[in-house]
Amino acid sequence: MTHDIIYAGDDFSLCGEVTFDDTDTASSLDEFEIKMLLGTSPLGSRLECSSEAESPIPIFRRNDHFFGANIPGSETKKLTSGKLWIGILFIHKTSGVQMYAEQQTIEIREPKLKIKA
Amino acid sequence: MKLQLSLNDQPIGASQDLITRMGIDGDSAYEIAVKHGFQGTEQEWIESLTLPASEATQAAGVANAAAATATQAAQSANEAAAGITQTLANKADLDPSSKTILPAEVAPLLGRQQGVDTSNGYFQTSSLKSILESNHTVEVLFTTGEDITSLQVIFGSAGNAIGPQIFIQNGQCTQFWGWGSSFAINPNTTYHLIMTYDVTTRAVMRMNNGSIANGTGASGYLVMDSAVIGNNTSYKGPFTGTIHHCRVFNYALSEEAALTLWNGGRPDLYMLPASMKGSGENGCVAEYLPCGLLSDSWRDTSGNAIDLTASGTPVFDYNAPQRLDTVIVDTGLFVTDIASGTASKSINVPNGYVITHISVYNANATELTAISASMNGTALFSNQSVNPTAPLWVTPVNALAYKTSNNSVTVNATGNTSTGGMRVQVVCRWMEF
Secondary structure: OOOOEEEOOOOEEEEEEEEOOOOOOOOOHHHEEEEEEEEOOOOOOEEEEEOOOOOOOEOEEEEOOEEEEEEOHHHHOOOOOEEEEEEEEEEEOOOOOEEEEEEEEEEEEOOOOOOOO | OEEEEEEOOEEEEEEEEOEEOOOOOOOOHHHHHHHOOOOOOHHHHHHHHHHHHHHHHHHHHHHHHHHHHHHHHHHHHHHHHHHHHHHHOOOOOOOOOOOOOOHHHOOOOOOOOOOEEOOOOOEEEOOOHHHHOOOEEEEEEEEOOOOOOOOEEEEEEEOOOOOOEEEEEOOEEEEEOOOEEEEEOOOOOEEEEEEEEOOOOOEEEEEEOOEEEEEEOOOOOOOOOEEEEOOOOOOOOOOOOEEEEEEEEOOOOOHHHHHHHHHHHOHHHOOOOHHHEOOOOOOEEEEEOOOOOOHHHOEOOOOOEOOOEOOOOOEEEEOOOOOOOEEEEEEEEEOOEEOOOOOOEEEEEOOOEEEEEEEEEEOOOOOEEEEEEEEOOEEEEEEEEEOOOOOEEEOOOOHHHOOOOOEEEEEEEEEEOOOOOEEEEEEEEEOOO
């Protein structure tokens, strides 16, 4: 798979690694609820991933600073072609403080033509 | 916190700081001030804010004090205004531009009179006899009515004499003093006329709306019995317009003085200076202001108010004013010797108005007694007295029953009014019958 390009219908994984420094009052992702929104724009069609147990696209944690989600191809079909907008929200469970980041560097392309042999 | 995203284990984008979504800590006001050039510590920055605040407090204090002063001034002004109202009650409105009293508005503050309709009344006096037989001036300001054809006398003299005459007839106005001329007039138009006469030279000066002509009058016939305003003594020349004022001077005005009275086309705005009023030589010896409020200027050369009627019953007949709430018909101060009889002053109340009060003012040294008033023969009150210190103020109980027309009020009194005079005011209220 070409770097930062995905094709609608392909499975892909989206992971994030958080680093904490001395100024942070938090030290582990365990303190946060994580949500990821994927779409062609914040207002357009999008997929929602959550660390909540009932989320259709769950976010997993590998350790106290690493998390990720596996996006099945059936879901990526819902995304139209274009730049993929990704919004990640960290909600501190005790204080309610929300930390946020955006990314919009991934391109979604139409599905590859597949020729049946 | 920093975040690095990866797609299929390949980093995408650069590692980025997370932002607090519910509010981002920004620069403090001090930091912003420093960015914009403030030099000093944070404490100095705070003090720099405190100083203007204290000044603002001071300014607020000053403003409050000023506001308090303004409030006091407003209060004083209100009190003064109230005082003025009291002072000017039954006096007149002031024209805001000229600061003078418009004759058409010489009226009580409670109402407004339109002037005297002399169609049914006139003033006659013999007190001007000596004046009119000497050097003198007659000044009139009047407005014609619809009728300018029939004979109408504005100022006339009666007796075996040729005296000053101002009359209109057949669309012409004539100023006549042995020598005179006529000029065309229009209905419902205001004219200001002055005539002077010098007995020695027989010089006559006429001024018509600021235009002056000179001539020579008759001689040898200046024996006057009486002067009349608004009619002639035979009752055959009632003036149907409005006489705004009429003044008689005991000397012949110069052209310059006459033009002063013309007042650049607004003789109605000109108020005689005190030096020209009252008794003595070289003064206005009779100033007739039909609204009545200033008619106490009508005095003889001794300074006493004069009797406007040498004989008969005077009638103050006012034009029906516009439908005002309250109108005061004011006779002004008049004098008659009623030591042996009654005054029998008659006042015509405008139609459509009901009398609410009648006041009788006594300016003499002694009490007036047996004061009574009747309207169309029905007694309104009787057997009242009034001393010089306080006017009589009566609310007639039967006034509401008056007719809708010919509401003539007759006031009688016993006493001597030859020194100070008496004054009757009838307060009317519009009832719209």
